[in-house]
Amino acid sequence: MDAITRIKQLGMPRRNNELWTFFPVNKIQAPEFPSECSCDEDFANEDDFAALLPIACNARELVKTIDDGENEMAMLKCNNDFGRTVLNIGKNAKASIEILDNKVMHEICAERFDINVAEGAELEIFFANPANDLPLTFRHFDIKQAANSTVHFANVLQDSGIGRISARVELNGECSNFDYRSLNILKGNASKHQRLTILHNAPSTVSTQFVRNILDENAYASYDGQVVVGSNCSQVNSSQLVNTILLSDGPSVSVKPVLKIYHDDVECTHGNTVGELDKDQMFYLTSRGIPADKAREMLTKAFAKELFLELPEGAAKKRLMQVLKA
Secondary structure (H helix, E strand, O other), X not given: OOXXXXXXXXXXXXXXXXXXXXXXXXXXXXXXXXXXXXXXXXXXXXXXXXXXXHXXXXXXXXXXXXXXXXXXXXXXXXXXXXXXXXXXXXXXXXXXXXEEXXXXXXXXXXXXXXXXXXXXXEEEEEEOOOOOOOOEEEEEEEEEEOOOXXXXXXXXXXXXXXEEEEEEEEEOOOOOEEEEEEXXXXXXXXXXXXXXXXXXXXXXXXXXXXXXXXXXXXXXXXXXXXXXXXXXXXXXXXXXXXXXXXXXOOOEEEEEEEEEEOOOOEEEEEEEEEEOOOHHHHHHHHOOOOOHHHHXXXXXXXXXXXXXXXXXXXXXXXXXXXXXXX
């Protein structure tokens, strides 16, 4: 089934669809699709509207292959409303990929990334673009990992519009590791949503989801994270933690953890905290002569930086820390 047929079959996103529970679906206008789909892949099993949208709109495909054992850095930028990128990371290769925003104003932008990570490969993929006011953006990632591969996925979101990041991650080989870290710094009427599904399809696999939100004014953030552990997958370790600081009375956050575990020899955890800046820490800093505004800035920066401290030294960590310093 081609992407156009499948997306029409699914229809527009609705709030009663668990993939779109928290998203303001009324903001999505029905696009006009071309008469034919240029992609001949079968999308009969794809259920996510955002994952299908670039394909159904005949996004030009960019294929990037990093050969076995190679070490490479690259930047990717979509120059159109819709984009599709296929990344093939070879065996034992190391890659660092930064995704840049298309800053040209569009009613809707949608990108899809299909990423195949071979045995023993290491990939860091990240983005920390300056705030912009693009009205509606989707970014979907379909990631498949082989044995002993590692993916570090990190981002800073500070846009003022409405956006959604979605990812489907398949840990298909033993000892594969997926690490996701995301920071939302939002104010005004910004609305940012993240939806992850992580499938542990092999034993001794590891996944980490660590998200922090700093929200002010009328900003809204949501996180919907699902972990599925297969019946033959022992020694799996999965964690999910979402921490939110509300800087005023206006912002809000929604968090929905889902664990589907079909094996008893696993360690899977989830946690969620929402609150204000620590009053004792504020008192400690201000009592030593630090102005309240400066103390608030120091605490929020420390809260943000801690998220990325465990990233390996490299381009991603350097870039994210530079953004936080600014």
